[in-house]
Amino acid sequence: EAGVAQSPRYKIIEKRQSVAFWCNPISGHATLYWYQQILGQGPKLLIQFQNNGVVDDSQLPKDRFSAERLKGVDSTLKIQPAKLEDSAVYLCASSFPGLPVNEKLFFGSGTQLSVL
Amino acid sequence: GDSVTQMEGPVTLSEEAFLTINCTYTATGYPSLFWYVQYPGEGLQLLLKATKADDKGSNKGFEATYRKETTSFHLEKGSVQVSDSAVYFCALSPGSNDYKLSFGAGTTVTVRA
Numbered sequence: 001e002a003g004v005a006q007s008p009r010y011k012i013i014e015k016r017q018s019v020a021f022w023c024n025p026i027s028g029h030a031t032l033y034w035y036q037q038i039l040g041q042g043p044k045l046l047i048q049f050q051n052n053g054v055v056d057d058s059q060l061p062k063d064r065f066s067a068e069r070l071k072g073v074d075s076t077l078k079i080q081p082a083k084l085e086d087s088a089v090y091l092c093a094s095s096f097p098g099l100p101v102n103e104k105l106f107f108g109s110g111t112q113l114s115v116l
Numbered sequence: 117g118d119s120v121t122q123m124e125g126p127v128t129l130s131e132e133a134f135l136t137i138n139c140t141y142t143a144t145g146y147p148s149l150f151w152y153v154q155y156p157g158e159g160l161q162l163l164l165k166a167t168k169a170d171d172k173g174s175n176k177g178f179e180a181t182y183r184k185e186t187t188s189f190h191l192e193k194g195s196v197q198v199s200d201s202a203v204y205f206c207a208l209s210p211g212s213n214d215y216k217l218s219f220g221a222g223t224t225v226t227v228r229a
Contacts, residue, residue: 003159004159031215033215040221041221041222042120042205042218042219042221042222043205043217043219044219045216045217045218048216056216091159091160093160093215104162105162105215105217107159107160107161108159109157109158110159
């Protein structure tokens with residue numbers, strides 16, 4: 001089966017610019033997550049969607065970050081304006097709802113963002 | 117809140133050496149515990165998991181036992197190979213139907229031939 005697709009693979013921007021990341025989850029996976037992985041740290045959950053609704057965005061810096069999942073499939077994560085500390089890998093993951101947690105959560109390869 | 121602390125790296129080993137990576141957690145309730153692996157240039161992959169106390173997760177020669185009394189989930193492999201070179205992450209989720217993972221900082225393992 002196809003995996004979680006993310007693009008772009010790399011992005012370099014200057015601070016105060018805007019950037020957007022795209023994620024296409026595995027077909028049929030209604031639950032979608034965005035994680036931020038800063039170099040040397042483990043991934044940190046930013047937002048969780050169930051279909052096109054937000055389940056948890058408590059750790060999303062809403063003054064500059066936004067995310068949407070129109071039609072309950074693809075998702076975009078946007079940063080506007082970017083700060084130096086936003087340099088990180090942004091990971092998208094998806095899972096099939098209703099399965100026990102010991103079923104697999106699938107991660108994309110991530111988008112590496114460098115803010116100069 | 118829930119958190120995971122794992123052994124800092126990097127760790128460098130020779131082939132066929134024994135590997136152990138320590139992981140301890142802080143959580144309320146009954147979390148599920150995971151080890152994820154990230155090979156160079158690839159996405160995170162689930163290596164093994166355990167959902168209740170005394171469960172042992174195992175995969176690809178790796179093992180970890182959920183120890184509630186010591187709040188630990190140490191990863192072990194008896195004989196590592198060069199192909200095991202990767203970053204290993206310990207993680208927990210709060211319950212049995214929740215994938216809101218809290219990750220440790222990761223341990224980089226390099227195995228030399």
